[in-house]
Amino acid sequence: MKFQPTASHFINGEYVEDTAGEQIDVIYPATGEVIAKLHSATPAIIDQALNAAKAAQAEWAAMSGTERGRVLRRAADIMRERNRELSILETHDTGKPLQETLVADATSGADALEYFGGLAASLTGEHIPLGGGDFVYTIREALGVCVGIGAWNYPTQIACWKGAPALTCGNTMVFKPSETTPLSALKVAEILIEAGAPKGVYNVVQGYGNVGASLITDDRVAKVSLTGSVPTGRKVYAAAADGMKHVTMELGGKSPMIVFDDADIENAVSGAILGNFYSSGQVCSNGTRVFVQKGIKEVFLNRLSERLATAKIGDPLDEDVNFGPMVSENQMNIALGYIEKGKAEGARLVYGGERIDGDGFYMQPTVFADVTDDMTIAREEIFGPVMSVLDFDTEEEVLTRANDTEFGLAAGVFTNDLTRAHRIVAGFEAGTCYINTYNLAPVEAPFGGSKMSGVGRENSKLAINHFSEMKTVYVSMNDVEAPY
Numbered sequence: 001m002k003f004q005p006t007a008s009h010f011i012n013g014e015y016v017e018d019t020a021g022e023q024i025d026v027i028y029p030a031t032g033e034v035i036a037k038l039h040s041a042t043p044a045i046i047d048q049a050l051n052a053a054k055a056a057q058a059e060w061a062a063m064s065g066t067e068r069g070r071v072l073r074r075a076a077d078i079m080r081e082r083n084r085e086l087s088i089l090e091t092h093d094t095g096k097p098l099q100e101t102l103v104a105d106a107t108s109g110a111d112a113l114e115y116f117g118g119l120a121a122s123l124t125g126e127h128i129p130l131g132g133g134d135f136v137y138t139i140r141e142a143l144g145v146c147v148g149i150g151a152w153n154y155p156t157q158i159a160c161w162k163g164a165p166a167l168t169c170g171n172t173m174v175f176k177p178s179e180t181t182p183l184s185a186l187k188v189a190e191i192l193i194e195a196g197a198p199k200g201v202y203n204v205v206q207g208y209g210n211v212g213a214s215l216i217t218d219d220r221v222a223k224v225s226l227t228g229s230v231p232t233g234r235k236v237y238a239a240a241a242d243g244m245k246h247v248t249m250e251l252g253g254k255s256p257m258i259v260f261d262d263a264d265i266e267n268a269v270s271g272a273i274l275g276n277f278y279s280s281g282q283v284c285s286n287g288t289r290v291f292v293q294k295g296i297k298e299v300f301l302n303r304l305s306e307r308l309a310t311a312k313i314g315d316p317l318d319e320d321v322n323f324g325p326m327v328s329e330n331q332m333n334i335a336l337g338y339i340e341k342g343k344a345e346g347a348r349l350v351y352g353g354e355r356i357d358g359d360g361f362y363m364q365p366t367v368f369a370d371v372t373d374d375m376t377i378a379r380e381e382i383f384g385p386v387m388s389v390l391d392f393d394t395e396e397e398v399l400t401r402a403n404d405t406e407f408g409l410a411a412g413v414f415t416n417d418l419t420r421a422h423r424i425v426a427g428f429e430a431g432t433c434y435i436n437t438y439n440l441a442p443v444e445a446p447f448g449g450s451k452m453s454g455v456g457r458e459n460s461k462l463a464i465n466h467f468s469e470m471k472t473v474y475v476s477m478n479d480v481e482a483p484y
């Protein structure tokens with residue numbers, strides 16, 4: 001098996017195996033072939049990883065920010081040097097086209113390592129003068145051992161988006177990748193060691209949900225950062241609350257994208273394509289409810305269908321291919337099931353809708369029109385290449401309908417009316433909004449959701465506050481006055 005790692009887990013600077021753990025078969029989604037066999041972490045492995053992270057934390061936190069930052073920036077350089085090799089691995093793990101993984105996975109992981117590495121030396125507290133000579137100073141402290149739990153759509157990126165801010169602040173991490181895509185986080189751990197991270201600072205354990213669950217409730221853990229679905233988020237948040245642990249929740253969505261009749265149609269169609277079909281639709285922030293103003297509906301749908309017909313579907317290792325398979329047979333069947341629901345509930349299928357024959361988990365990019373707000377495909381997160389197009393007449397009406405969801409991850413508007421664009425964005429109930437573009441997530445900007453889509457933010461300077469806490473020190477320069 002050409003992608004078999006040295007062992008399943010990476011703990012305290014080295015690969016570790018325990019074959020007593022349940023077997024995890026890693027499947028290449030383009031062919032259905034098993035490319036690696038790993039084992040889920042046993043209680044002994046979990047204990048070993050948490051001990052390693054706990055033991056390494058004080059020394060790591062005691063290093064200067066400059067030293068910690070240097071390690072992360074070196075790791076970023078190594079990741080960029082190995083981008084092609086890491087992208088080929090990511091393509092095998094996820095099925096995403098190499099054309100995408102070359103620019104969006106290890107590279108965005110490297111951006112996070114570089115960005116947070118750059119911030120490390122300037123993390124400080126404050127001095128607060130109180131009058132009469134007294135003052136307060138605050139000390140920014142690490143939380144301790146942080147647990148990261150990942151989804152399968154951006155495995156390298158998620159491993160770095162959680163690891164980089166955690167490590168920058170002086171925490172250590174135990175990261176559990178998704179059981180569907182366990183390979184690339186091991187490479188992140190290897191690279192950090194190569195870049196000079198002390199042993200135990202970043203550990204990876206494999207496993208199903210039960211491994212995640214036992215990590216969260218352990219007393220050695222101070223914080224949990226999850227990327228996953230809302231049902232998993234509910235369980236993880238509740239388990240963390242019991243131990244009063246810090247959380248970051250990056251969960252699912254059913255985000256709206258509104259296209260007004262004055263928008264640049266080509267840009268709006270491009271935004272709808274990027275926001276629905278990149279990574280075969282397996283992106284949390286996708287704008288899967290596309291509200292199109294009635295006057296331009298047919299023009300929009302025609303142009304969308306013309307452009308979708310030029311998508312190159314096929315072998316994800318062929319760099320001309322821009323639409324690959326779904327991550328797993330299960331995820332493909334979920335999406336195909338939603339297509340059947342869409343048809344049964346009366347939506348009009350205007351493009352795609354079928355599985356593509358073969359051993360891989362391929363399906364067509366799919367567009368439904370005449371979708372109404374109450375249809376299942378307009379309410380539930382599909383996490384596949386299925387776009388719902390809904391009609392609207394007025395600005396007031398569409399904003400109310402766009403917000404009528406339990407989710408609040410992202411939202412976008414296409415219009416050439418400047419004031420309307422800002423009005424709409426001010427009204428959106430969503431954490432990440434776009435005007436005349438969609439789905440960009442640079443490390444410099446906060447990313448995350450409102451309502452059921454999440455708690456906290458990843459990336460940007462805000463992530464620092466989610467991976468550190470302030471100690472307040474009151475200093476008296478005067479005698480202590482007591483009443484008796």
Ligand code: NAD
Pocket residue numbers: 149150151152153154176177178179207208209210211212213214216227228229230231232233235236249250251252253283284285381383409448449454
């Ligand atoms: P999932 O919720 O099934 O699993 C996510 C992770 O949680 C996996 O590693 C899984 O093993 C683990 N897990 C499952 N049950 C657990 C438990 N009880 N305790 C601890 N850990 C547990 O999600 P998925 O299918 O891997 O990913 C798809 C979902 O992730 C979608 O809903 C998508 O929107 C969301 N997502 C969100 C973002 C974001 O940044 N907001 C990014 C990517 C994906």
